[in-house]
Amino acid sequence: MYLADQTWPDLGDYVAEESVAIVPLGSTEQHGPHLPLSTDHKIAEALAREAAERTGFLCTPTVDIGVSTHHMQFHGTMSVDPPAFRDYVESFSRNLTRHGIDRIVYVNAHGGNMQHLREVGRRLREDRAAYAVEWMWDESIPDLIDEFFPNKGPHGGPKETSMLLHIDPENVKTDKLEAARDGGRVNLEDGNPTIHGARNYYDAIDNSPNGVFGDQTEASAEKGAQLLDAASEQLAFLLEWLDDKPFDDLMAKPHVDPQPGSRRE
Template sequence: MYLGDATWPEAGVELAETSTALVPIGSTEQHGPHLPLSTDHVIAEGLARAAADPAGVVCTPTVNVGVSPHHRQFHGTLSVDAPVFRDYIESLSRSLVYQGVDRIVYVNAHGGNVQHLREVGRRLHDDGTAYAIEWMWDESIPDLVGSLFEQNGPHAGPKETSMVWHLADLVRADQLEAAREDGCPDITAIETTRNGARIFYDAIENTHNGGFGDPTDASAEKGERLFEAATEQLVALAEWLDAQPWETLGPKPHVRERKRSGRSRSNRKR
């Protein structure tokens, strides 16, 4: 069930049947001249809503703005400070716990959110509040992604272009060649590290128009294959998570001290 469409009595019935929620999280940021600023949250919401009913879990409304300072030079990009984002997601998660949810999948479609979502998951796990994990759609189907595209790219490339093409009529097809030519089609051709250190902060340092990869290799048909495969992975994850006893998910107790022969610690000489 998508909670945003439910009445409160309907939500109560559904929440009584599951302990798991899918929380779609994206960004509002540049994705080259051919994709909308909404790319990441369109993908995240599409996957979460498609997986919720088959998995028998609930899906929350989407978090549309994430941590995107590395795209700040491009018009329209919105971002929140990382500590604010972490606190917001943690507060949202604790609200879900109050509603009876104790396991959460952050259905994430933006790389800049990853480390912060994992930190929130750590906080909730350490105090025994909930078991919350971050899930990135393309990381669930790496072999398929690798087989479909020769020059994939981590941002605004053919995989995201294909997904948006499948989900929404928002791809500017007349800009695909320009996106490739004025972007960074081959990320292996640029120097991103030196002596083991990452040497860039913002996307604009490596791409004039914000794109990475070759979006001319995208299609709605490829997007459908990606979407169906990733949805299948998310359903399986949610079903597994919902079926786990809390004892296997909650924080483990401190290790017990082994018994020692001889005098006890309190009787030893200082």
Template structure:
């Protein structure tokens, strides 16, 4: 069920019996010469909607701009400062709790959001207002990702390329896949760490074209396998979370 497509009386019926919502979040940032800047939010929204369709749970509108200053050197990248992002998402969830939601799955497709979504979840958890957890699609199916791609990459690589080939193939610049691979790098690079310390802050410090991995290894068929497997994981997570008594989810008392 998509919140934005329902009327308020229809949503009232949902809130009478259900207390879970999916919140898709991504980014609008460079994904190399071959993928659209909306890659992350396209993936997040598609997964959240698919899970909502299969389970009947509520899916909110998508948060399209995330924490992406580390991609700022590339044209068109958009971002909000981390404190602003955290406060916005926290306020969004508090809005949902006003209507009766007490558990939320952040359907996330941008690595830069992870730490901040975890912090938002902690704030809500500590106040016993809601139990909100961050879910990252590729982290739910690591074995399949490794099986499908010999040279994976954390950004603009074959897994994201394959997903967009499956979800929005018309947006993939297939004639630039070789350029993406040749101008990018396999991560981590030899000079990205030194003596146990990360020696970089921005994506461009490691990759001149902003991408990592072998994009030529991606296909729409592989993307479909990734999408179906991740959707199944998300549905199972939602069903598990819905079954938990809320008193078991709130912060434990001091010993």
């Protein structure tokens, strides 16, 4: 069920029976010479919509712009400051709770959003407004990704390229796959990202001249279809698990007794 296509009575019927919402989030940022800036939010929306179809749970509109300060050296990248992003996500999440939602899965396809979504989830949990959890699609199917891609790369690599070849092929520049590989960095470690235990970078361009990693020539639409199916299945399992859990079991545990054994009858 897609929230924006429903009438308010339809949504009233939904929250009378269900309390789960799926929120897709991505970014609008550079993904090399071969992929569109829309890559992350298109992947997030495709996964969220597919999981909603499989489970019947509510899917909200997609958040297209995230925290992408580490890609600002490349034309077109859009970003919001982390505090503004956190406050925005928390605000609309609390809006969902006013309508009867108390479990939220942030279907996230952008690494720059991860820590901020976790912080929002902590805020919501601490005051028992909702249980909100961040989910990254590629972390749900690591074995399949390792099987498909010897050089998967953390950004703009063959896994994202395969997904876009499946869900949005007209916006993939297939004639640029070799240029993406040769002008970027196949293996992140080759760029010495860590020096004497310290992370030696802040921005993508510090490690890759064209902003992407991995071997994009390993990608295919067929692999993308399998990735979408497998990750959507894992997301559906997560949603069903969350729906089955008693709300109190999802909330923060009480503080330990500060003076065990000292209380008198």
